[in-house]
Amino acid sequence: MTGATVEPRTERLPREGQYQWVGIWGLPLRMMHWVAALSIVVLAVTGLYIGKPYFIAGGDTASHFLMGWFRMIHFVAAGLLVVTAIVRIYWLFAGNRYERWRALVPVRPKDFRNMLRRLRSYVMIRPEDEPKYLGHNPMQQFSYTSLYVVAFVQVLTGFALYGQSNPGGIFYGMLNWVGPLFGGMPVVRFVHHIFTWVFAIFIPIHVYLSVRADILEHGSVISSMISGGRIVAVDDEFEDE
Amino acid sequence: MFSPASYPWAEGVSLGEHLEQRGISRREFLDFCGGLCVVLGLSRSAVEGMATALQAMKRPSVVWIQLQECTGCVESVIRTAEPTIGNLVLDLISLDYSHTLMAASGHAAEEALHAAMQENAGEYLLIVTGSVPLNDDGVYLTIAGRTAKTILEEAAVGAKAVIAVGACAHWGSVQAARPNPTGAVGVAEIIKDKPVLNIAGCPPIGDVVTATVAHYLTFGRLPATDGDGRPLFAYGARIHDQCPRRANFDAGQFVEEFDDENARKAWCLYHVGCKGPATFSPCPIFQWNDGTDWPIGAGHPCLGCTERNFWDTMTPFYGRLPDVGGFGVERNADLIGAALAAGATAGVAAHAIATGVHQARRKRELPVVERPVGGGTAPNSPSSGKE
Numbered sequence: 015m016t017g018a019t020v021e022p023r024t025e026r027l028p029r030e031g032q033y034q035w036v037g038i039w040g041l042p043l044r045m046m047h048w049v050a051a052l053s054i055v056v057l058a059v060t061g062l063y064i065g066k067p068y069f070i071a072g073g074d075t076a077s078h079f080l081m082g083w084f085r086m087i088h089f090v091a092a093g094l095l096v097v098t099a100i101v102r103i104y105w106l107f108a109g110n111r112y113e114r115w116r117a118l119v120p121v122r123p124k125d126f127r128n129m130l131r132r133l134r135s136y137v138m139i140r141p142e143d144e145p146k147y148l149g150h151n152p153m154q155q156f157s158y159t160s161l162y163v164v165a166f167v168q169v170l171t172g173f174a175l176y177g178q179s180n181p182g183g184i185f186y187g188m189l190n191w192v193g194p195l196f197g198g199m200p201v202v203r204f205v206h207h208i209f210t211w212v213f214a215i216f217i218p219i220h221v222y223l224s225v226r227a228d229i230l231e232h233g234s235v236i237s238s239m240i241s242g243g244r245i246v247a248v249d250d251e252f253e254d255e
Numbered sequence: 256m257f258s259p260a261s262y263p264w265a266e267g268v269s270l271g272e273h274l275e276q277r278g279i280s281r282r283e284f285l286d287f288c289g290g291l292c293v294v295l296g297l298s299r300s301a302v303e304g305m306a307t308a309l310q311a312m313k314r315p316s317v318v319w320i321q322l323q324e325c326t327g328c329v330e331s332v333i334r335t336a337e338p339t340i341g342n343l344v345l346d347l348i349s350l351d352y353s354h355t356l357m358a359a360s361g362h363a364a365e366e367a368l369h370a371a372m373q374e375n376a377g378e379y380l381l382i383v384t385g386s387v388p389l390n391d392d393g394v395y396l397t398i399a400g401r402t403a404k405t406i407l408e409e410a411a412v413g414a415k416a417v418i419a420v421g422a423c424a425h426w427g428s429v430q431a432a433r434p435n436p437t438g439a440v441g442v443a444e445i446i447k448d449k450p451v452l453n454i455a456g457c458p459p460i461g462d463v464v465t466a467t468v469a470h471y472l473t474f475g476r477l478p479a480t481d482g483d484g485r486p487l488f489a490y491g492a493r494i495h496d497q498c499p500r501r502a503n504f505d506a507g508q509f510v511e512e513f514d515d516e517n518a519r520k521a522w523c524l525y526h527v528g529c530k531g532p533a534t535f536s537p538c539p540i541f542q543w544n545d546g547t548d549w550p551i552g553a554g555h556p557c558l559g560c561t562e563r564n565f566w567d568t569m570t571p572f573y574g575r576l577p578d579v580g581g582f583g584v585e586r587n588a589d590l591i592g593a594a595l596a597a598g599a600t601a602g603v604a605a606h607a608i609a610t611g612v613h614q615a616r617r618k619r620e621l622p623v624v625e626r627p628v629g630g631g632t633a634p635n636s637p638s639s640g641k642e
Contacts, residue, residue: 065575065576065589066526066575066589067507067509067525067526069507070507070508070509070511070517071506071507071508072508075502075503075506075508076502076506077506078506078507078508079505079506079507080505080506080507081504081505081506081507082505082506082507084507136606139606139609139610139613140613141610141613141614142617178493178532178533179493179495179496181481181491181492181493181535182491190482194482197564197568198533198562198563198564198565198568199533199562199568200530200533200559200562200565200568200569200577201568203533204576204577204588207576207588207589208588208592210592211589211591211592211593211595211596214592214593214596215595215596215599218596218599218600218603219599219603222603222606222607226606226607226610230610230614
């Protein structure tokens with residue numbers, strides 16, 4: 015498919031020419047992304063119910079298990095999220111240069127410069143001034159790494175709370191230091207609850223910026239998380255090529 | 256059964272003989288030991304051993320000092336509908352020195368304390384209720400001109416074991432809540448050189464104190480504890496996991512307001528701030544006032560009083576989440592979270608519109624591409640067919 019000529023579809027096109035498909039995201043990373051996305055949405059919805067039960071089951075107690083099911087689904091989704099975390103951690107070392115841990119830490123002066131340029135282009139609505147990246151740009155690197163940290167705190171606090179139901183069990187034994195670290199289990203619960211909102215804030219921004227990039231860059235940003243690669247102009251230049 | 260006042264436990268007399276004098280049958284005594292074994296999670300075979308150990312016991316010396324506290328813990332320990340054997344044992348052992356229960360006062364009381372400490376040096380059990388204020392050299396609590404810290408340190412020197420009873424002795428309780436003006440701390444912050452057992456709760460259940468003392472007398476050591484020094488037999492499980500309203504929790508049946516229909520049906524109090532899911536305590540099993548009732552049984556959410564810093568971390572008592580400061584007025588954390596999420600969505604929508612306007616303007620400036628004659632070449636590759 016590389017180098018296939020794309021025929022002009024409309025009367026107004028920014029550019030025509032040679033395009034090529036560049037593979038960026040490996041299968042484990044793509045799988046991990048969508049499973050994590052699903053489990054985070056499930057975790058947020060069930061978690062907000064557990065935090066504040068917004069449905070109440072009427073009638074006979076014995077014929078309902080509403081909270082029970084919500085908790086069960088929450089715990090299963092939590093286990094799934096941990097599985098994706100294990101895959102991601104492995105892929106931090108086994109993946110290609112767009113997926114490795116180095117691609118998640120913007121520390122070079124150039125990274126900071128481009129992060130500011132990116133921010134300026136977002137704020138001033140100048141998409142044409144954005145520094146172009148094939149993989150994650152420094153702002154993405156920063157926000158996704160931060161989200162990994164938030165997810166890590168969620169897993170830690172979540173399983174510490176989970177362990178409370180069975181003192182002497184494996185989760186209690188592994189994580190009973192979390193409560194004193196935060197200053198008591200109610201604080202752990204509060205942090206766990208508040209951090210859910212970080213996802214609720216992150217998801218609309220993430221989805222919007224992906225859709226926006228997909229439109230502005232004429233396709234393939236969103237589908238790269240499905241197909242694994244992007245279609246880019248042959249003469250395009252990228253900061254991380 | 257005769258009262259302890261008319262039949263005092265004399266020096267050198269074993270507990271078995273003493274109970275016999277007071278008209279308590281061996282059957283009743285074995286019943287009591289069996290109950291304690293259940294409380295402590297011991298097997299049936301331990302009943303005989305405990306009975307033998309307790310019967311052979313000579314009058315033990317217990318010094319009970321009360322520091323910065325409200326006397327509620329002593330009230331809880333002695334509060335029973337009728338004198339039970341457990342009560343009796345505690346009455347007997349707490350005779351040496353106890354502010355609330357002893358008859359002596361003034362210099363006589365202080366002499367009794369020193370006499371008990373000297374005569375039984377290295378042997379007595381020290382029970383402490385109340386916290387120790389440390390700010391301004393401890394002036395916020397002095398007894399007979401000495402600060403709480405000095406009294407506690409002196410009393411602990413000759414003690415065989417130290418039991419801190421109640422939230423104040425555990426970590427400071429209400430006086431240690433932010434901003435903790437007197438610098439109140441628990442016993443374990445002062446006594447570092449010997450194990451301090453914490454009987455948590457504000458106040459704790461009297462039976463837990465009784466059972467702990469019985470364990471100590473039977474085995475000669477304090478029971479196994481959790482990471483916070485609380486005996487596991489009592490504080491080994493959450494209220495939530497022992498609660499009679501747990502079925503309503505799992506079913507999704509919650510009280511929404513204290514006077515609603517669901518409250519009348521005795522549904523789960525989670526919604527109105529019950530801290531049972533974060534609180535390790537035996538309340539649902541032991542209950543209070545001779546097994547009469549307990550907070551959740553009476554329709555009141557658990558406050559979490561057996562947990563460290565519960566005045567700061569478990570409040571508001573009637574809400575699930577703490578209030579977050581700022582914004583001029585206090586707002587619920589959920590409200591702020593939802594507002595931020597909505598703000599992010601709105602901001603994103605505004606940004607999308609601005610980007611759209613910008614792109615439309617830019618597109619108008621782009622040169623028009625001529626449509627190839629005849630509507631374009633027929634696509635050769637399958638991928639361009641999708642276009």
